Amino acid sequence: METILQITLGILIPLAGTTLGAAAVFLLKKQPGASLGKALLGFAAGVMLAASVWSLLLPAVEMAEEQGIAGWIPTVTGFFLGVGFLLVLDALAPVLRKHCERAVGSDALPEKRKTSLLLFAVTLHNIPEGMAVGVIFAGFAADSTAVTAAGAFALSIGIAIQNIPEGAIISMPLLSDGLSRRRAFFRGFLSGAVEPVGALLTLALASLITPILPYILSFAAGTMVYVTVEELIPEAQAGTRTGLGGALGTVSITLGFALMMLLDVALG
Numbered sequence: 001m002e003t004i005l006q007i008t009l010g011i012l013i014p015l016a017g018t019t020l021g022a023a024a025v026f027l028l029k030k031q032p033g034a035s036l037g038k039a040l041l042g043f044a045a046g047v048m049l050a051a052s053v054w055s056l057l058l059p060a061v062e063m064a065e066e067q068g069i070a071g072w073i074p075t076v077t078g079f080f081l082g083v084g085f086l087l088v089l090d091a092l093a094p095v096l097r098k099h100c101e102r103a104v105g106s107d108a109l110p111e112k113r114k115t116s117l118l119l120f121a122v123t124l125h126n127i128p129e130g131m132a133v134g135v136i137f138a139g140f141a142a143d144s145t146a147v148t149a150a151g152a153f154a155l156s157i158g159i160a161i162q163n164i165p166e167g168a169i170i171s172m173p174l175l176s177d178g179l180s181r182r183r184a185f186f187r188g189f190l191s192g193a194v195e196p197v198g199a200l201l202t203l204a205l206a207s208l209i210t211p212i213l214p215y216i217l218s219f220a221a222g223t224m225v226y227v228t229v230e231e232l233i234p235e236a237q238a239g240t241r242t243g244l245g246g247a248l249g250t251v252s253i254t255l256g257f258a259l260m261m262l263l264d265v266a267l268g
Contacts, residue, residue: 006149007137010156011199014133017160018126018192021167025181025188028172035248040165042236042249046256047158048228054264055136055155056221062146063139064214074214081215082222086128090230123191126166128227129159130195132220134202135213141203142210154263161256162232163192 060078061071136155139147171188175181202209202216209216236249 010137010153011133011196013156014159014163014195015192017163018167019189021164022171022185022188024168025171025175025184038236038249039252041232042252043256044162044165045228045232046253047161047260048224050257050260051155051158052221052224056217059146060214060217075218078215078218079222082219083226086223086226126194127198128223130198131202134199135216135220138203138206139213158260
């Protein structure tokens, strides 16, 4: 029973981060300034990179070695499969975006179309994050020595930290587009609701995936690194200047990386 409660709490923590970010519509009268937004995105990028290494790749190496497999085989294979998976999703994205634009309506304002596409993109990329949480807790439930409860929770907390700015980035523009605060909050919340669903589906298949957990952990790491490099870091660095102002994104990335590394090493 205690293990079930821990797993339930663990898979809900990332959604709590999205919910907290979406709640910005009740706390802020206007969208955060560009500098604050870049700092938050940079911080989230650092957290995701550190979580990919300490919470996913290193446990994958340990699990593989427990199975008598060279650690680099599943980590490299799974990692590139994860990257390839999102490359395929991105290749399909133009088609999916067209369907989304039809749903929004051709007469919608450009700002509303952009907000709808942003909501779609964030929701789509939240699925592999939920799978990552499901995988790490599947390893914990399987009593693997490579995955501790503290390490699994560290990953959940790291993704939750990354989800806070995402929730705000979704809900605040919806408020600017004319939605009520409640509706804007609810849509931001829904963008993160796919994460516990993805985690639960992964856990439901735990008995089948346990033998290949090192590959799946590495797959999850590949998806997280891809999203970080493709979306978070460019947004954090966009429009930066030279000097101290231009270093804001870089400094926030290193701070996020250091915090997540501290959590993983201290708790794991």
